[in-house]
Amino acid sequence: MQTANIFSFHGGIHPAENKAQSLQLPLGRPNLPSELILPLGQHIGQSSRPLVAIGDHVLKGETIAINNGFLSSFLHAPTSGTITAIEERLIAHPSGLSDLCIILSPDGKEEWTALEPLIQWQTNSKTDVLAYLAKMGIVGMGGAGFPTQVKLQGAHKNPLTHFIINAAECEPYITADDMLIREKTLELILGIEILQHLVEADQVVIGIEDNKPTAISALKSLLEERNSDIQLAVVPTKYPSGGEKQLIQLLTGEEVPSGQYPADIGVLCQNVGTCVAVHDSVYLGKPLISRFTTLTGDALKAPQNVEVLLGTPVAHLLDYAESKQDKLHRLVMGGPMMGYTLDSATVPIVKTSNCILAATKKELPAPAPEQACIRCGMCEQACPANLLPQQLLWFSKSQEHEKAEHHNLFDCIECGACSYVCPSSIPLVQYYRHSKSSIREARESNVKADLAKQRFEARKARQDAETAEKEAKRLARQKATSSKPTGEKKAAPTKVVPATAPISDDTKKLKVDVAIGKSKLKKLQKQLFEAQESEHLEEVNTLQLQFTEQEKILVSLEEQLAKTAAPIAAPATTTEKTPLSDELKKAKIDAAMAKAAIKKVEKALKKAEEINAPEIDAIRQQLKEAQQRADELEKALANPASAAPKAEKATPLSSSNIDADAAKKRKIDLAIAKAGIKKAEKNIALLKEQGKDETEISASEWPQKLIVAQEKLTKLESENIPSDADSNDSNVEKKSTQFSTAESDLAVKVKKQKIAAALAKAQINKLTKRLENTPEDADSIQQEIAATRQKQHDAEALLAQLTHSQDNTQENR
CATH class of the missing domain: 3.40.50.11540 (NADH-ubiquinone oxidoreductase 51kDa subunit)
Incomplete structure (x- = not known):
């Protein structure tokens, strides 16, 4: 020793x-x-x-x-x-x-x-x-x-x-x-x-x-x-x-x-x-x-x-x-x-409880009334942290927190030595504790305020961008309506009535509402896909309902627009050439959407390159096709007269479109029913984990909701939505459309499973690094790794099946 x-x-x-x-x-x-x-x-x-x-x-x-x-x-x-x-x-x-x-x-x-x-x-x-x-x-x-x-x-x-x-x-x-x-x-x-x-x-x-x-x-x-x-x-x-x-x-x-x-x-x-x-x-x-x-x-x-x-x-x-x-x-x-x-003797002993002092009034008398500081300096002599307690007291009383921090307030160990020797009975430690608490609260408030400011500025920028975009579209529509196509010669009209009636304000408003509705629908669709990827059932359920409601609103607006636009197109019976304003607007919108698609694919390509996803080549091919499509639309926009005949091929809503809408609605209803079943089962399991017995669980709302969701799912699965092929097998164009739709769906599913497998692989790598850094959480991290490996295995297995189906579809075509 x-x-x-x-x-x-x-x-x-x-x-x-x-x-x-x-x-x-x-x-x-x-x-x-x-x-x-x-x-x-x-x-x-x-x-x-x-x-x-x-x-x-x-x-x-x-x-x-x-x-x-x-x-x-x-x-x-x-x-x-x-x-x-x-x-x-x-x-x-x-x-x-x-x-x-x-x-x-x-x-x-x-x-x-x-x-x-x-x-x-x-x-x-x-x-x-x-x-x-x-x-x-x-x-x-x-x-x-x-x-x-x-x-x-x-x-x-x-x-x-x-x-x-x-x-x-x-x-x-x-x-x-x-x-x-x-x-x-x-x-x-x-x-x-x-x-x-x-x-x-x-x-x-x-x-x-x-x-x-x-x-x-x-x-x-x-x-x-x-x-x-x-x-x-x-x-x-x-x-x-x-x-x-x-x-x-x-x-x-x-x-x-x-x-x-x-x-x-x-x-x-x-x-x-x-x-x-x-x-x-x-x-x-x-x-x-x-x-x-x-x-x-x-x-x-x-x-x-x-x-x-x-x-x-x-x-x-x-x-x-x-x-x-x-x-x-x-x-x-x-x-x-x-x-x-202690205010109550019912409190328990914990791991840090080293003493219980049951004092009499004589042993721990009430403190004497606080008096004015006489600047004796005894507190400074007693302070083991070598601070200036008197100076800190003044800063604390006047709430000069910055000065208190500058004088090392947080080095105070709150030992009470300064209060013990103070002849004026000033509870110095209590002032210091209050100042520390106020500083901590101020720091937390500043952090929250900074985050709120960032969110507000981002929201304001987003709103300004949306407003500018709407104004640009409005000006483009106004310019396209008022101007004539290039190359058209001026000629006196054979009638006093113009070839086309002016577009009313209601029609303009309806068109703007339809464009906004489509934008909202695309945004909801993107959010719904992200929620399905993250397996947030409650969010999926809410977004699906919002998607269905927005789709109904958009259909209603399009119907109103069709009714309002019909009388406007009727007067165009003169011998003059009809202006190409509608075709120009459609071409501009298509060109803008094509540019947006290019940005979206570029963003996806960047993310895929960051995680070294296996579908990089496929995304690059999509980018090439999107750029080619945008170039074609730009050429058509430059020469609107040549693109006019293509617009004449538009046909009214066919039965195949109606069937497609019904199938789409049925798919959404199926997803909602399945999400409802999962939510009910999850809440029933949670009640069991909380120790609820069968009587209490039965008395809750979730068993009934589970039965309703299951019945709805059974009913939807028993329904048979006829396909386009059943209605007319001899129609080669419909068959081609079906093959294209099937291939498109398979391609989306293949892409989704590739992304899921890549994300699972990236998550496994992340968890492995976390396991190395925090070995004390080894059990929970290993369980997460096992679950993620199972997800990766399932995604790869389904990807193999979808790839095989995709090859068969291409051979049959």
């Missing part, structure tokens, strides 16, 4: 320790309460995700919630019993608010689940060991509750010079770490050795205050017996020497720069409770389900340290320590300096 050098840090105070009260009795172990309340957010970061349902029976140590992201943790059952509820309950938090909790009713049997220790931890890869610690639910037990595996991963940004074990426990009243070192000295050393194997620091140092002689003696004896390289550093008793940055400065002489973390200067800290939890998980296979907690205060007859199960209500512990309710004035979670008042 080696002895480390001791340095010093600025400021600090020496409040009354009051640690002897809770060390008079041996370690206590309270009996099981009537229920355990297990909040899903017992750590910093995202709350855990429940794995159990109401009514499930669980064993001791069984996983009941898993991590819900990178900065999250697992949660385990502290004892065997039944899950009676998953609901909002009050939690131990300064806000006094509630959070989602799993309620466990113990059965008293204490039946363990199968334990799986990590026997080969020295030969296993470090990634596997970190993933194992994550599954065991290990978090920092010194206060913040930072997930241990995340902290260990961040330690590899720079080579570590010091691995510091925080055993200082400087807060008054708290002796949980002191008792833990006495009771589990060997487990602590073995846990430190496991962590040192993972971080590979140059030096390992245990920092402990000199007011713990029994614990210091136990550590010295064991380290000398094992001839360990772990150093023991006994530091002077001064608050807050247990703060992470202050302890680093005490043991290394280095100060963590403002805005940086200890890992940035090659230092990593862990609490003694975390080290013991690591030992229990690796050597015994036990997850983190209990912790050492100090029960102290003058309102307790039997103050002591207890090893308590997570989720135990504070009221149960107060009964165990024989609290005197008539003397209980204030209930505090944590110590008197950095703890917070």
